[in-house]
Amino acid sequence: MNWIPLRERINTLPLVLAGPILRRTDNYSVTVWIALKESRTVTLVILDTNKNALITARQNTTQVGDNLHIVAITAQSNYSVLRDGENYLYNIAFNPGESLNTPGILNSEGSILEIAYPDVHSEYNLPSFALPPNDINDLRIVHGSCRKLHGESLDAMASLDKMIREALAISVEKRPHQLFLTGDQIYVDDVADALLFMLMDAAETLLGWSEPLPGVTNLDELKPGQRNNLATNVAGLTASLDKLNRITDIAKSHLFTFGEFMAMYLFAWSDVLWVNEEDFPQYQDIYSIEATSQDKQKESDFDKEVTYLKEFISTIKQVRRALANIPTYMIFDDHEITDDWNLNMAWCDRVLSKPLGRRIIQNGLLGYSICQAWGNTPLEFSNDKPGAALLSALQTWSKSKGNDPDSETEISKRLGLPTVTEIRKTNPRRLPYFDNSINWNYTVTGPGYEVVFLDTRTLRGFPGEDFDFPELLSDEALEKQLPEISDDNKVTIVISPSPVVGLPFLEGIQKSAKAVAEKLGTAAWGFDPEAWGLQASSFEKFIARLALRTSRQSSRIVMLSGDVHYSFSARLQYSANQPFEFPLPANPQLVIAQFTSSSLRNEKREPGGSYSLHLKGFVPFQLIDYHPKAEILGWSNPEAKKQEVGVVCTYADAFMQCLPLHIEKSPALINIVEERSWFRLPDITKKPEWWYRIDFLPALLENIHYSSNHNSHNTQSIVAPLPRQDRLKPLNQYLSMAKNHHEYKGLWGHGKEVVGVNNLAEITFEFDDTKQIAVQTLWWRLESHEKGKLLEPFPLTRYEVSLSFDDKDCPITDVLREVRMKGK
Incomplete structure (x- = not known):
């Protein structure tokens, strides 16, 4: 078969191009996002399971292009009409x-199977959802990140369809209640050439016009595989710069135009615009005759990317159905816009000063606004709010075919896109906050808990030099995004796209890379030096803020993150008598369970990739204690003076020698674990002002008894255990079918520590009078005995993290065991 452009297929496609995707949902309102090929007045009806209408809304679609009309419609009531823990249905009329x-x-047949589960449960012949339950022990949250369309292996997002389908078949009360997508929902900076070819084709038909791009004079440089020069040298983007500051081919098909960004979202969430596998564009359709006859390696790379794209569409129907049946919340990270977005002041100088760079950032934010932010905070897009002004400006700009400068200026204003001059005028230096622009951070409340989604990209602080590590939240942003609260929640869930508690050996590599780069006069772009812990002052202020948000000064935090392409769990417990930069004495207690789930589809099998960590686990620090950990003592030391806080006694040359132990920075921190050994004994005589411990945890080692089943045709589906059901029997059955079952236990046999293959995480809680435990269960796939096949996803790796302040396995008192409180 031959490639057929969208303009020749558009009239044969269904009305709905993508969606419906269920978005922000609570007792008062339900928001659904949907993309159509024609204008409509959309009616949303929320029903109980007896098909009684409860809330209704009617809204016109927003015209994004000639053949693209989008709406995030909200059905809202003035009173609490939807009950916690109850199941509901919804229908949409046009x-x-x-x-x-x-x-x-939805399709030519009128089948609802695209977005509902009537074959599983006859009452659910429409898309459905459940509100979070009153009892946190019954709450079931799902989270994940990093979904690259041409990433390796199968899409872990398809696991969600299995979760919902099996819960509806067994116990509808135990269905997942909320989905949190924590960043990199799309990759615009690392795009397969064949995919860009299809996106460019789709963008032209969907919008009906081609966007004029500033600084682009040679249109051949916009072709798939030809964009590196424009991306790196004209726009100033750093996606193609590797760890040695060399230009690679990563950005060869970087998205540029607004239409391309919009098409990417539609391709990521729906199968409608894709062609059949046999109709994919061929190598000769995309490249010149000279290229097709000369570069065999390029053709091989192209074929590999196409193979991965075809694997992606093999599960996309499952993803589409799942997104229609669970309230979904999203927040950006860098890849929705471009790699290293707002990394540091040097990056802002490099990109925001260039017209093409600014346009690409603006187009990325505009696409994010329409496809993600609108559903997160629908009120921001209503009445006279910034989002409503953005939608109006977008329609004007689109009708002008991208040639109206006034509407473009309005778009930039509402997106809060700063100029380099505006950044440099701030004091302290930071990305500025604009009152008339959209807020990207937001909060969701549930029965007995709150969820805080942090914007760690557009409100950063830039202390120090231009290449110094950024504050992921400036002081101003910290105050706005984590306000003081009086609610007595059992737990606060904080969404930080990158892990707040990162693996120390990897952050050490980032610090070293920056130091080496500075000596060589280059930049460490390829090392992504933007972890929370790299900026000590910002990290300590953030932890103190979490501890002091409530008047009771005792907080249990579950931190959900992605970004890093491997999954792990950690625990941080914090106490203080004078928290960093807090004006009054305080004695807070804080426990953080750090759960990271990454990636949905971006595992790396080459040496040094995520699969290496998957096999090896945490890098051993000591032979008898291979899990990295830290025990930190802190002092504000506001003048950054060198001062003695104790001594370290060490045995050398047959003598015991005691050497002074100094601090000299602000904040001043000592990791007491690094000072301990068989021949070193620290003695701290200056009372620390705050202290905390970080423990990186292995997965739960379960009592498994299985034998490998070598029947190569045994790929039957095993129903996964629901929360609180017995796991052992189905787990043993699953492992017996797996060729690589040994990977489940991990290198050390103590349960998988790091999962570096595509995965999706499920979060549950176990709270009673004796324990407070947060649980992360990672769904991933093992290999079938059938060559080249994977088994269905399964809840394999289970981490249990105590949120108790007096947990016996991680006692906070251990941090102070070398401290003699005789000093001030």
Whole structure:
């Protein structure tokens, strides 16, 4: 078969191009996002399971292009009409006589199977959802990040469809309640050439016009595989710069235009715009005759990317159905816009000063606004709010075919895109906050808990030099995004796209890379030096803020993160008598369970990639204690003076020698673990002002008894255990079918520590009078005995993290065992 452009197929496609995706949902309102090929007045009806209508809304679509019309419609009530823990259905109507099961709306047959589960549960013949339950022990949250369309292996997001489907079949009360996508929902900076070819084709038809790009004079440089020069040298983007500051081919098909960004979202969330596998564009369709006859390696790389894209679309129907049946919340990280976005002041200087660079950032934020932010905070896009002004400006700009400078200026204003001059005018230096622009951070509340989504990209602080590590939240942002609260929540869930508690040996590499780069006069772009812990002052202020948000000064935090392409769990417990930069004495207690789930689809099998960590686990620090940990003593030391806080006694040359132990920075920190050994004994005589311990945890080692089943045709589906059900029998059955079952236990046999293959995480809680435990269960796939096949996803790796302040396995008193409180 031959490639057929979208303009020749658009009239044969259904009305709905992507969605419906269930978005922000609570007792008062339900928001659903949907993309259509034609303008409609959309009606949303929320129903109980007896099909009684509870809330109704009607709203016109927003015209994004000639053949692209989008709406995030909210059905809202003035009173609490939806009950915690209850299941509900929804239906959508378009023109009179058009609903979701009308032929031509979702598909030519009028089947609802695209977005619902009537074959599993007859009452659920429409898309459905459940509100979070009153009892936190019944709450089931799902999170994940980093979903690259041409990443390796199968998409872990498809696991969500299995979770929902099996819960509806067994116990509808135990279905997942919320999905948190914590960053990199799309990759715009690392795009397969074949995919860019399809996106460019789709963008032209969907919008009906081609966007004029500043600084682009040679249109051949916009072709797939030809964009590196424009991306790196004209726009100033750093996606293609590797760890040695060399230009690679990563950004060869970087997205540039608004239409390309929009098409990427539609391709990521729906199968409608994709062609059949046999109709994919061929190598000869994309490249010149000279290239097709000369570069065999390029053709081989192209074929590999196409193979991965075809694997992606093999599970996309499952993803689409899942997104229609669970309230979904999203926050950006860098890859929605471009790699290293707002990394440091040097990056802002490099990119925001260039017209093409600014346009790409603006287009990325505009696409994020329409496809992600609108559903997160629908009120921001209503009435006279910044989002409503953005939608109006977008329609004007689109009708002008991208040639109206006034509407473009309005778009930039509402997106809060700063100039380099505006950044440099701030004091202390930071990315400025604009009152008339959209807020990207937001909060969601549930029964007995809150969820805080942090914007760690657009409100950063830039202390020090231009290449110095950034503050992921400036002081101003910290105050705005983590306000004081009086609610007595059992737990606060904080969404930070990158892990707040990162693996120390990897952060050490980033610090070293920056130091080496400075000596060589280059930049460490390829090392992504932007972890929370790299900026000590910002990290300590952030932890103190979490501890002091409530008047009771005792907080249990579950931190959900992604970004790093491997999953792990850690625990941080904090106490203080004078928290950093807090004006009054305080005695807070804080426990953080750091859960990281990454990536949905971006595992790396080459040496040094995420699969290496998957096999090896944590890098051993000591033969008898291979899990990295830290025990930190802190002093504010505001003048950054060198002062003695104790001594370290060491045995050398047959004598015991005691040497002074000094601090000299602000904040001043000592990791007492690094000072301990068989021949070193620290003695701290200056009372620390705050202290905490970090423990990196292995997965739970379960009592498994299985034998490998070598029947190569045994790829049957095993129903996964629901929360609190017995896991051992189905787990043993699953492992017996797996060729690589040994990977489940990990290198040390203590349970998998780091999962470096595609995964999706499930978060549950176990709270009673004797314990407070947060649980992360990672769903991933093992290999079948059938060559080249994977088993279905399964809840394999389980981490249990205590949120108790007096946990016996991680006692906070251990941090102070070398401290003699005789000094001030």
